Amino acid sequence: RRLENALTIEHLRRAARRTTPRSVFDYVDGAAEEEITAARNIAAYRRVTLRPDALHPVAEPELGVDLFGKRIAMPLVFAPTGYTRMMHHHGEAAVARVAEHFGVPYSLSTVGTTSIEDVRAAAPGGDLWFQLYRTNDPATNELLVSRAEAAGYSTMLLTVDTSVAGKRLKDVVNGLTIPPTLTARTILNISMFPAWWYNKLTTPGIGFASLSGVEGNLSSEDVARTLFDPGLDFAALEWLRERWPGKLLVKGITTPESAREVVRRGADGVVVSNHGGRQLDRSAATLDVLPAVRAAVGAEATVIIDGGIRHGQDIVAARALGADAAMVGRAYLYGIMAGGQDGAVRAYEILADEYQRCMQLLGVRRSEDLGERHVALPRAWSA
Numbered sequence: 001r002r003l004e005n006a007l008t009i010e011h012l013r014r015a016a017r018r019t020t021p022r023s024v025f026d027y028v029d030g031a032a033e034e035e036i037t038a039a040r041n042i043a044a045y046r047r048v049t050l051r052p053d054a055l056h057p058v059a060e061p062e063l064g065v066d067l068f069g070k071r072i073a074m075p076l077v078f079a080p081t082g083y084t085r086m087m088h089h090h091g092e093a094a095v096a097r098v099a100e101h102f103g104v105p106y107s108l109s110t111v112g113t114t115s116i117e118d119v120r121a122a123a124p125g126g127d128l129w130f131q132l133y134r135t136n137d138p139a140t141n142e143l144l145v146s147r148a149e150a151a152g153y154s155t156m157l158l159t160v161d162t163s164v165a166g167k168r169l170k171d172v173v174n175g176l177t178i179p180p181t182l183t184a185r186t187i188l189n190i191s192m193f194p195a196w197w198y199n200k201l202t203t204p205g206i207g208f209a210s211l212s213g214v215e216g217n218l219s220s221e222d223v224a225r226t227l228f229d230p231g232l233d234f235a236a237l238e239w240l241r242e243r244w245p246g247k248l249l250v251k252g253i254t255t256p257e258s259a260r261e262v263v264r265r266g267a268d269g270v271v272v273s274n275h276g277g278r279q280l281d282r283s284a285a286t287l288d289v290l291p292a293v294r295a296a297v298g299a300e301a302t303v304i305i306d307g308g309i310r311h312g313q314d315i316v317a318a319r320a321l322g323a324d325a326a327m328v329g330r331a332y333l334y335g336i337m338a339g340g341q342d343g344a345v346r347a348y349e350i351l352a353d354e355y356q357r358c359m360q361l362l363g364v365r366r367s368e369d370l371g372e373r374h375v376a377l378p379r380a381w382s383a
């Protein structure tokens with residue numbers, strides 16, 4: 001019932017707030033510092049004006065697009081998010097299953113709580129991507145990459161906006177630990193969210209399962225210290241380009257200069273992303289810089305955008321302004337917090353339904369036909 005009543009991603013967000021302990025909800029919903037960039041991401045989409053082609057009837061729009069030579073059901077990719085089993089015990093496996101079911105890619109985070117192999121087992125035919133936090137331990141990097149390769153992941157995302165951990169004030173105030181620990185405060189919290197705590201206490205602990213198999217398994221402090229590598233540089237990109245035979249995207253680009261540079265050095269494209277406003281606050285709204293990034297890398301490179309996508313019409317705008325596809329993080333996390341796997345299904349259905357109706361009302365027959373003429377922007381945008 002909770003899910004049936006959710007007509008929008010915002011409804012799923014409100015349901016998530018009711019079902020999930022405050023510190024976990026805030027970890028997902030919150031962002032860095034003053035949360036200026038997180039708010040900008042969302043605001044940018046709301047400034048876009050849509051321009052329909054009148055008298056262009058569209059009975060059944062073709063939503064699918066080609067991405068890296070594969071047809072995907074719509075220009076949507078599930079973004080990598082860490083610790084998904086903390087949000088809901090169904091975790092990464094459930095989200096990967098939903099992505100496979102609908103025919104869009106799923107990205108597993110280095111700090112996922114389900115192993116590379118278990119996610120593959122959950123979605124045997126799915127298009128799986130792996131997000132790498134290049135660690136400062138070469139053996140760990142090699143192990144992660146070779147396991148993703150062996151498990152048939154198609155695409156590697158190298159995240160480059162996390163040289164140090166962003167400061168998310170809500171997490172500090174809430175005293176969030178990963179995994180959540182039993183303190184006087186959390187015991188009080190149990191009575192408010194009994195189902196969440198029951199599931200947490202009766203399912204395997206939240207470890208860094210993507211990393212399991214790494215010698216001695218890393219503690220959460222070790223992970224923070226080794227994963228957020230202040231030394232990340234172009235040599236890391238060059239190593240990965242040599243090592244990884246599949247497609248390679250650099251995630252965390254917000255300027256045309258950086259986009260051009262990483263493509264010049266061998267990346268197949270970029271994810272225009274500010275990590276959902278969770279890292280460098282006051283960086284640009286991703287939609288604002290999208291046209292300039294596309295112009296900088298040319299038509300051949302792949303450009304994906306994320307940050308602030310909460311509506312199918314946002315995906316229309318992203319496509320019209322030059323993105324091959326849009327990634328969503330919180331949109332599906334709100335779903336999974338609200339109702340586990342069914343909630344992730346609901347999140348996809350909401351976005352797909354909104355996207356399809358928008359295409360019909362715009363009079364656009366195929367996702368590939370969306371272009372700049374379908375949107376008007378309030379003023380000259382620059383990066």
Ligand code: FNR
Binds near residue numbers: 029080110111274
């Ligand atoms: C993230 N994101 C992220 N990115 C990444 O490269 N590795 C990671 O482990 C995580 N973890 C993570 C956890 C949570 C709770 C969130 C909300 C986000 C960033 C993610 O991939 C994506 O860039 C943003 O979520 C996009 O913004 P929206 O869609 O959440 O607004």
